[in-house]
Amino acid sequence: MLSVQGLKITRGSGSQQHSVHLPQLELAAGQVLAVTGESGCGKSTLLEALGLLLKPQQVDIFQLGQPSIDIVELQLKQNETQLARIRAQRLGFVLQSGGLLPYLNVRDNIQLSRRILGLPADSERLQQAIATLRLEHLLNKLPQALSIGERQRVACLRAIAHEPQLLLADEPTAALDPHSARRLFDVFLEMVSALQLSALVVSHDWALVQEFNLPILQAHSEPGVTTFALANH
Numbered sequence: 509m510l511s512v513q514g515l516k517i518t519r520g521s522g523s524q525q526h527s528v529h530l531p532q533l534e535l536a537a538g539q540v541l542a543v544t545g546e547s548g549c550g551k552s553t554l555l556e557a558l559g560l561l562l563k564p565q566q567v568d569i570f571q572l573g574q575p576s577i578d579i580v581e582l583q584l585k586q587n588e589t590q591l592a593r594i595r596a597q598r599l600g601f602v603l604q605s606g607g608l609l610p611y612l613n614v615r616d617n618i619q620l621s622r623r624i625l626g627l628p629a630d631s632e633r634l635q636q637a638i639a640t641l642r643l644e645h646l647l648n649k650l651p652q653a654l655s656i657g658e659r660q661r662v663a664c665l666r667a668i669a670h671e672p673q674l675l676l677a678d679e680p681t682a683a684l685d686p687h688s689a690r691r692l693f694d695v696f697l698e699m700v701s702a703l704q705l706s707a708l709v710v711s712h713d714w715a716l717v718q719e720f721n722l723p724i725l726q727a728h729s730e731p732g733v734t735t736f737a738l739a740n741h
């Protein structure tokens with residue numbers, strides 16, 4: 509669950525300044541939104557703010573998870589310890605860069621977030637997802653021995669392995685062929701439904717977004733300002 513009102517983030521300064529606004533967003537458990545907009549409009553910036561990696565200049569309401577936590581209060585109090593704990597427990601990230609740890613094999617990369625939280629390293633759900641994404645034969649390999657697309661699939665699985673409440677994925681299918689991209693979305697949506705996560709997925713893949721009938725959070729850009737709002741279906 510995610511509830512946000514009056515979110516503003518400003519990056520850069522002077523003529524390079526760029527503001528990203530999210531006037532309102534309510535995301536229920538089990539709901540997925542596709543985030544779309546042109547390159548440089550602020551999609552990653554928005555995800556970083558919702559992922560507590562970037563503190564917004566302004567935000568009126570920012571509630572996260574179940575039971576709901578008041579992020580505004582924690583940010584006002586600069587309670588970095590608690591914010592870091594929420595990031596680790598409740599959030600899952602798929603970064604554009606993949607972000608796998610190069611010295612851990614695929615199995616350890618996937619299990620890392622579970623181990624950090626003291627959960628059993630493996631779970632039946634995780635095994636199933638590994639099988640669906642056809643990653644079994646890669647489990648003992650290091651990331652450098654994987655193709656870009658394989659790394660991206662591992663990064664996606666790692667983001668949901670600890671069963672977070674909010675998944676933030678930045679172009680998770682960018683490096684995948686259409687068939688693998690579809691399979692990845694299948695796994696995502698299955699996990700979202702099974703775990704009752706909320707998810708925001710940045711995607712330029714219109715065909716995929718339409719095929720899965722995802723509601724869209726659309727960027728509306730003017731010079732120096734981007735506003736995100738739900739698109740009418």
Ligand SMILES: Nc1ncnc2c1ncn2[C@@H]1O[C@H](COP(=O)(O)OP(=O)(O)OP(=O)(O)O)[C@@H](O)[C@H]1O
Nearest residue numbers: 519520526545546547548549550551552553554604
């Ligand atoms: N660390 C930073 N410091 C200052 N400005 C930044 C920083 N990161 C991004 N920007 C600027 O903020 C704006 C939004 O960037 P952002 O990466 O969020 O866009 P995006 O929509 O995700 O782009 P893309 O689709 O190309 O990944 C851009 O003008 C970018 O140059």
